[in-house]
Amino acid sequence: MSLLEVRNLSVTFSTEDGLVKAVQDMSFSIDSGETLGIVGESGSGKSVSTQTIVGLTRGARVTGTATFEGRDLLTLSQDQLRTVRGAKIGMIFQDPLSSLHPHYRVGWQIIEMIRAHEDCDKKVARGRALELLKLVGIPQADRRLDDYPHQFSGGMRQRAMIAMALALNPVLLVADEPTTALDVTVQAQIIDLMQRLQSEFGTAIIMITHDLGVVADIANDVMVMYAGKPVEFADRRTVYYQPHHPYTKGLIESIPTTVGGRERLKPIQGQPPSVINLPTGCSFHPRCPYVMDRCLTDVPPLRDVAGSESHRSACWLSVEEIGRGAEVDARREAEAEAWRADGGVAEAVATGEIEGTFIADTMAESSPS
Ligand SMILES: Nc1ncnc2c1ncn2[C@@H]1O[C@H](COP(=O)(O)OP(=O)(O)O)[C@@H](O)[C@H]1O
Ligand code: SF4
Ligand SMILES: [Mg+2]
Numbered sequence: 001m002s003l004l005e006v007r008n009l010s011v012t013f014s015t016e017d018g019l020v021k022a023v024q025d026m027s028f029s030i031d032s033g034e035t036l037g038i039v040g041e042s043g044s045g046k047s048v049s050t051q052t053i054v055g056l057t058r059g060a061r062v063t064g065t066a067t068f069e070g071r072d073l074l075t076l077s078q079d080q081l082r083t084v085r086g087a088k089i090g091m092i093f094q095d096p097l098s099s100l101h102p103h104y105r106v107g108w109q110i111i112e113m114i115r116a117h118e119d120c121d122k123k124v125a126r127g128r129a130l131e132l133l134k135l136v137g138i139p140q141a142d143r144r145l146d147d148y149p150h151q152f153s154g155g156m157r158q159r160a161m162i163a164m165a166l167a168l169n170p171v172l173l174v175a176d177e178p179t180t181a182l183d184v185t186v187q188a189q190i191i192d193l194m195q196r197l198q199s200e201f202g203t204a205i206i207m208i209t210h211d212l213g214v215v216a217d218i219a220n221d222v223m224v225m226y227a228g229k230p231v232e233f234a235d236r237r238t239v240y241y242q243p244h245h246p247y248t249k250g251l252i253e254s255i256p257t258t259v260g261g262r263e264r265l266k267p268i269q270g271q272p273p274s275v276i277n278l279p280t281g282c283s284f285h286p287r288c289p290y291v292m293d294r295c296l297t298d299v300p301p302l303r304d305v306a307g308s309e310s311h312r313s314a315c316w317l318s319v320e321e322i323g324r325g326a327e328v329d330a331r332r333e334a335e336a337e338a339w340r341a342d343g344g345v346a347e348a349v350a351t352g353e354i355e356g357t358f359i360a361d362t363m364a365e366s367s368p369s
Contacts, residue, residue, distance in 0.1 A: 001070070002029035003204050004053075004172060009064035011045070011052050018276040022048040022060070024228045028221075032171060033202040037215030037236070039251065040225035041272050046208045049225075050174050054089055055081035068172075087117050090165030090203075094177035096157035099164060100149040106160050107133070107145030113167050132163035136193060155186035159193065166197065176208045191218060212248075213255040216240065224248045227283040228275050230302065234311040242322040244305045244313035246288050246332075249324060282316070286354050290317055290336040293344030 011023040023045040030036045038046050051057050053066045053073055066073040073084065085091070093099060100109060110129040111122065120128075126145075133141035136159040149157055158178065165173060175194065179187035195218055198205055207215050215222055215236070222239040224232040224247065232245040243249050250268035270287040273279050279286055282295040294316055305311045305319045313319070321332055340346060348354040 001067075003032050003068065005029040005065075005067045006049075006053065007065045007067075009049060009052065009066065010062070011048050011057060012061045013059065014061070015276075021228050021275050021278065023052070026064075026225075026230050028223055028230070028233070030172070030204050030206060030221075032204050033198065034220045035198065035205040035207055035215075035218050037212075037219030037222040038206060038208045038225060039210070039212050039215060039222060041210055041268075043227075043272055043275065044225040045228040045275070046210075046225055047176055050176065050206060050208060054085045054091070054174070056085075083117075086113065086165075086170070087168045088170055088172065090168070090170035090173045092158075092161055092165050092173065092175040092178045094180045096154075096161040097149060099161050100157065102149050105146050105148055106152065107147075110160075110164050110167055113164055117168050128167070129163075132167055133160065135166070135197070136160070136163045137189075138163070154182055155189065158182060158186075158190055162190070162193065162197075166201075166203075169201070170203065172204045172206070174206045174208070177210065178207070179214060180209070180211075187214070194218070211255065212239075212251045216255075224251065227273050227278060229283065229314065231284070231315070232313045233302070234305075234308075238308075238311050241324070242306070242311070243324065244311070244317070244319065244322045245284075245315045246290050246317070247284050248313075250287075252324065282314075284315075286348075290332050291345055291348075291354060292316060292336050292339035293341055294339065296344055296348060 006029065007027050009023055009026040013020040013022060026049055028036060040046055048057055052060060052062055055073065055076065055078060062074055064074065068084070073081065076084070091099070100106065107126065107129050110132060111125040114120065114125040114128055130141055130145055133145060138144050138156060138159055149160070152160060179190050182190065191214065194205060197203060207219060209215060219236045221233065221235050223230050224239070224245065226247050232239065232243065232248045239248060240252060243252060253266040254268055268287060273283055273286070281297045282288070282300050285291045285295040288295065300314045300316045302312045302314045303319055305313045306322050317332055318335060321328055345354065
């Protein structure tokens, strides 16, 4: 049995504007010592899904199960969850000040965290806090222990937050955009630190990011989310070299390169949809260069791809066509073209519902003049 097994997780919020379908039918599992990357643009449900698992989404309607060490976390009371959060499941966020209180000394906060969960005296806890700051690479840790968070640089604060998340030896670490606010060099150091800690302690890590490049080196498996739903799932290498879903390919092509600064190679056109008013059929259809008529009406289910049970994708394109490169693209374009009649996509392009200029171009070329 996996350390954490999430099945059919759905999370909705009732708001004045309507029902927010933040997460729909998400399933995944993670074992000890493994890293799962959850990737998608802002608003795709990455944070809500993991926060729901640890009981941090109040007022949400939640269905599904999240079995952790044999118990369904979604059925636990807030009191029971408090013994899991922090102690068993550590959390790291984009903004260290969401975990580190600006008005208290860093060391004191780690010490209090340890003493809140474990019966040990102040001196022992202080020793542990010092060890932790050293472990995460804070120079002159004995002196920095009594600093306030604002006396730390951004990278050092992130390290301190990791120290705090590790204070109780969690078996699972949820890192939600842990490096987004940091520059590229510090980002690499933090990723490196997390990898080292993982190999030392066997901690499982869920790494949440909008940047597929961040999980490129460290994830075992990658789940790609779009508009609240998992759209592709596979091991890291497969996701990078043999992707099936056009959104995954778009994310790979838009990974920032270090060559020539942080220029984006090829951003995905358009914006993610509102999860209150999702597009019909495939949610990605207004932005997809391969959109076919059925994509406008039929929701694609997650299916096995290229005969592999461990590679799944929610897209109507042939499950045999995977990978990147001009040849596959050409075959997919031909397939998409064959499934566009006079109504459907042609009409959606004409009315501007579909934003892809690529499709508009190919349709202009293929239409008789
Ligand atoms: N408490 C809430 N009430 C209503 N909507 C929410 C709430 N929390 C998050 N959402 C919405 O749920 C969607 C998913 O959010 P989130 O998981 O934070 O996205 P991500 O982490 O992928 O950027 C967004 O549309 C967000 O606005
Ligand atoms: S081809 Fe269709 S189903 Fe696949 S991602 Fe594009 S719009 Fe969605
Ligand atoms: Mg988020």
